[in-house]
Amino acid sequence: xxxxxxxxxxxxxxxxxxxxxxxxxxxxxxxxxxxxxxxxxxxxxxxxxxxxxxxxxxxxxxxxxxxxxxxxxxxxxxxxxxxxxxxxxxxxxxxxxxxxxxxxxxxxxxxxxxxxxxxxxxxxxxxxxxxxxxxxxxxxxxxxxxxxxxxxxxxxxxxxxxxxxxxxxxxxxxxxxxxxxxxxxxxxxxxxxxxxxx
Amino acid sequence: xxxxxxxxxxxxxxxxxxxxxxxxxxxxxxxxxxxxxxxxxxxxxxxxxxxxxxxxxxxxxxxxxxxxxxx
Numbered sequence: 001x002x003x004x005x006x007x008x009x010x011x012x013x014x015x016x017x018x019x020x021x022x023x024x025x026x027x028x029x030x031x032x033x034x035x036x037x038x039x040x041x042x043x044x045x046x047x048x049x050x051x052x053x054x055x056x057x058x059x060x061x062x063x064x065x066x067x068x069x070x071x072x073x074x075x076x077x078x079x080x081x082x083x084x085x086x087x088x089x090x091x092x093x094x095x096x097x098x099x100x101x102x103x104x105x106x107x108x109x110x111x112x113x114x115x116x117x118x119x120x121x122x123x124x125x126x127x128x129x130x131x132x133x134x135x136x137x138x139x140x141x142x143x144x145x146x147x148x149x150x151x152x153x154x155x156x157x158x159x160x161x162x163x164x165x166x167x168x169x170x171x172x173x174x175x176x177x178x179x180x181x182x183x184x185x186x187x188x189x190x191x192x193x194x195x196x197x198x
Numbered sequence: 199x200x201x202x203x204x205x206x207x208x209x210x211x212x213x214x215x216x217x218x219x220x221x222x223x224x225x226x227x228x229x230x231x232x233x234x235x236x237x238x239x240x241x242x243x244x245x246x247x248x249x250x251x252x253x254x255x256x257x258x259x260x261x262x263x264x265x266x267x268x269x
Contacts, residue, residue: 062256067215161207168261174209177256180200 031059036085041066050088054116057083057109060148062177069093074143076100077167079132079160080150084113084125090146091122100125101137133159137167147176200255209259216256221249 033055036042040063047055065086070076072095078087081102091100102125104110113127130136132147132154145164154160164174204212222236243251 061254062216064256066256067258158203158207161203161209165207165209165261170261171263172261174204174259174261175256176258177254179252179254181252 032056033058033085036060036063046089046092047085050085051116051119053112053119054083054088055085057112058085060086060177061179062148064146064148064175064177065089065093067175068173070098070144073097075141076144076146077135077137077142077164078102079135079145079147079164080104080153081113081127082106082109084116084127086146086148087113087125088116088120088122090144091125094124096124098124101142102127103130103132103135103137105129105131133163135163135167137163139166140169140172142167143169143172145172145174147178149178151176151178152180200257204257204259208262210262211260212257213259214255214257216254218254219250219252222251 033042033044033047033050036047036055036058037044040060042063059082070090070093072093074094075098076087076090076094078084078090078100081087081104084102087100087102091098094100102113104113104127107129110127110129113125117123117125117127128136132150133156145168147164151157151160168174201212201214222240239251240248
């Protein structure tokens, strides 16, 4: 089956809708705060203060904030924010004078994220629904762009990078965690939508 | 190749800060790579490369500072 972008997005939405609905269901991939602490090096103390609805659906593959946290007052864009674990950690760092724009294409993640903003009172977070390849974010507005396991899911990776570049201020930083394949996947693999989406 | 993608859109200071190899078994634990993919890779890639085919990376890059009057 060809990896049509719209089909790919639909498949990804279905997977992550289920992760939001039932993060402890048991997937072939890891989720949740224990995984984040034990395997990815997140601080247990930092995550302990976040509600389960933020940390439970986490399914990242690294810790982009391990490269540095944003300063108070800065603006952060989280591409593919999901339920928002990295988003909320960044929001604590920027404080009430800063801003975190959390972008996610998945309706369920978008809604969960907005609920989590209300739950935590971290009103410096603004969720926006949109695609990584077409970020609903103004030009040159961000000090820091982060993403965690999103680039791999994007059909057009170059477009995602162009958008990250566009929204960053001059001198702004990009910090991403992702998985890369050392050698090219054969064409048959690249075209299989099940391989893309899990 | 990964760095080149970042340089191509204008980023500078591209640095892979953390790079860890994944075995195929570990790879199967991540959302992007279902068991079907792992079986597929296992079948098409020589066994001696199974432990170093895929890497997790944490990467940083910067949007360059454009100085007024600079080129």
